[in-house]
Amino acid sequence: MTYNCYNKAMSENNKKYSIDEISELTGFTRRTIRFYIEEGIIRAPAGRGRGGFYYDSHLSDLMKIKNLQDSGLNLSSIREILKSESGDYQILKEQEEVFEDYKRDIWVRCEIAEGLELHFKRSTEEKSGRKINEIIKIAKNISKEI
């Protein structure tokens, strides 16, 4: 499967996120996400220019970077890891079934406040739709009162 085919398949099968949503879910600022796109660390959004949208694949790429950062790595080291893994990733991406399994196993970490995180499986989010987003918003509101 070529990259374009993969992208098309993803766009048909996956949720679309705006940059605000993807920023909220990952904890990365809009500025940081733009920087990663400029540097080729993640792919550009689909659609035209900056107003494009993002897929689960963007989300999982960003969460992977986030997890590596949380383990104490800086971007320079993360680039090296991503580079060395890129072959594996490509295989995964080209094997949709394997990728779907992989995707279902992804745990997403969402920082609610300093020292407080919400963890949920990607498959759970798929089942519960936007409710996860609502939970995140409510949790953030409650955390402001702590």
Added chain:
Amino acid sequence: MDTDNDFGLSLITGEEVPLEGVKVKAYINGRGSKVIITQMFKNTGKNAIEAVYKFPLPSDSAVCGFRAIIGDRIIRGEIEEKEKAFKIYDEAMAKGDGAYLLDEERPNIFTLSVGNLNPQRSAIIEVEYVSLLDSSGNGAKFYLPTTISPRYIPDNMPDQNGIPVDETINPLFAFDVDYGLKISVEVSGKDLISSIDCPSHKLKTSYGSNTICQEFSSDTVKMDRDFVLNIAYREDLKSRAYYFEDKKSGVGFVELDLSPRTDEKKDSSKSRQNEIIFVLDCSGSMEGSSIVQAKNALEILLRAMKPGDKFNIYRFGSTFNKFCDYSVVYDDDTFAKALAFIKNTEADLGGTEILAPLNDLFKGDDNKNIKNIILITDGEVGNEDDVIKLVKLNSAKNRLFTVGIGYGPNEYFIKGMADATGAASQIVHPEERIEPKILGLFNNLSHGRIENIKIDWEAGTQQSPSDVVLFEGGNVSVFAKTVRIPEKIKVSGMLDDKLLNFEIPVICLGEVESPIPQLWAREAIKELESGMVMQPGSAQTRRKEKSVNDKVIEISKEFGVISRLASFVSVEERSEEEKTKGAAILKKIPVMLTKDWHGLKAGVGAPAPLMSTYDSALISSNNICEGEPPFANNEVSLNKKVTPDSFRSNSSGQHLRAKAFSVNNKKVILSNDREELLLEILSLQKPSGGFEISEEILKALGIDYNNLKETAKKIIGSSFDNKFTPFQFLYSLVILEVLKSKFSDKKDSWEAITGKTENWLNEQNMKYKPLIGNQGIPEFIKKNVLPNLSSAI
């Protein structure tokens, strides 16, 4: 785009950039300045672009204006929280509108983003700031950096918000760029000014009715070095206070410029023993003129020390080493060894890992006395805040004086470290005389800090800065919000155990526009930012950090002043036809590598730097003048006639070293150069006190060497032994009397460092009671030597 990875930098060659040029218009009045920087962009390509330009500003500037001029439209920037500002910018770009964003990365590094610049279109960006000049005595210094020197980023430095620090503060670099700088500086109060000199560039001068205007003598210059303009006023700057009411908010602000002067004579015999640690930056960026200048400064400082002081020397780069394991007592032997240690020093220690030597210095600090540290560096690091935090945590027992050198030192870092410990800093341009500045710093170190300064504002609140650091002879500006107009401001402080009291009447500025609220805001922000010096990790720290951040953003927005947490943003809404279609191509604008950085000969073809000087009495032939100079009748001045050539030879980094060793080679000293003569005299002071005898210096003073030697043979006294050398004693006393009578105007340069000679002479006097005939030696010198000195001094 070709790139070269020398020194870990991406050096760009042959890239066409959308920045056409930079113009600066500066207005100076007393010790205040307003500056407008205009950057002109043009997209000559076929696709829309996003131009990103990193540029420097003085670290104390309050950036309070940001405008984009597109054709006949002026779009004013608004201050917004940094990420919100980016969102506004980003969304405008997504819509195809023009978008303009100015971020502060460091107090002296800014990033301008010009978004969606369509093909064949231009954009003019204006950045406005106000600042107070560094001032001392009767002098004020206007300083404008033009390029960012490459900053060394330690390997273990964490990313900021997931972005490497290198990306936020280091621009792309080029040996040469097509765009250049034009500058025009208008200095008000023509009749109050005695001289203006520009050690960094050659200028031409023109005169208005009350102003002196300085511009580059060539059309544009390369942006590869700081611009420096030294203004000397006829009289010392005086303490003063201004009240200004912000009509919009109804809030009053006071600016207090403190310049306390005391005529107390200092008793050098009472000054305490110091421990001084010299820390010399030997990283690669210091290669070239910087390391020569640094070694020169260190030698001057070593010569100025008192017998009995303790000292040590650190050299650092990627690693560090020391002169001795622990500080040693200063005497003839350790001085000679230290000189040899310096002589063998090169800028060959790699990166700029400054934390390691400082940690070594601070560890096991059980000494009760305050340790004085003098750091000589270009300050080209990216972990400024980590170093400043470390220094501040250790400020109870250490004072860190800093000397910044090179064509583009990191002024924020150099001042920030000194400020964190209540010490002083000096930045010396390579074309400036280093000696007076270094000796002035040494004076600050020995004594002269006014402690425990308290200011009674009558009705004042929110003073910024809350801790005032002021050295005798220096100036400082303090700001406060007030609820009503104060009549006068009372200031008290302690200087050498003596209570000082001052009262400064307040001048109300009425309807006049004033930047005082913005200057107050800048100081308040700076203080809030520097206050965050707690160990990271605790919940309390995080809560406090959030509350400080919120306060910084609130002040930024209220006063329209940029900060690290709040940016300027503006949006140019476009019609459908004008909107940018598709994604704009990112164009990072390279900046020119700082002259002589790493010893590289950057800027080939750039105009040669020539010192330019305006003097109220004499105008040098190389300083092009237009209009009427204020003192065309060649009023008597002690300054010699200045020509670029004579300055060149004096201002070489090798100056004092060459002179110090030239004596044995019978080098002739030009008797008409007072300042050079003074420095020559001082360079021959012995570590234990007294001066090495120099036939050349005597000749320059108009004293016959043989006559003086014969006179010394007539000295009588009691219990002479082989430790008393009459000629040495007489010579040293003559020199000291010459300094007192003929160089009283330069007392700041010599008084602190000749204390050891005064002590040495007093000891000899007490022990041997020397006389000539029945006269004391000082009386003899006053009657017979001083009246016959050369008229040239």
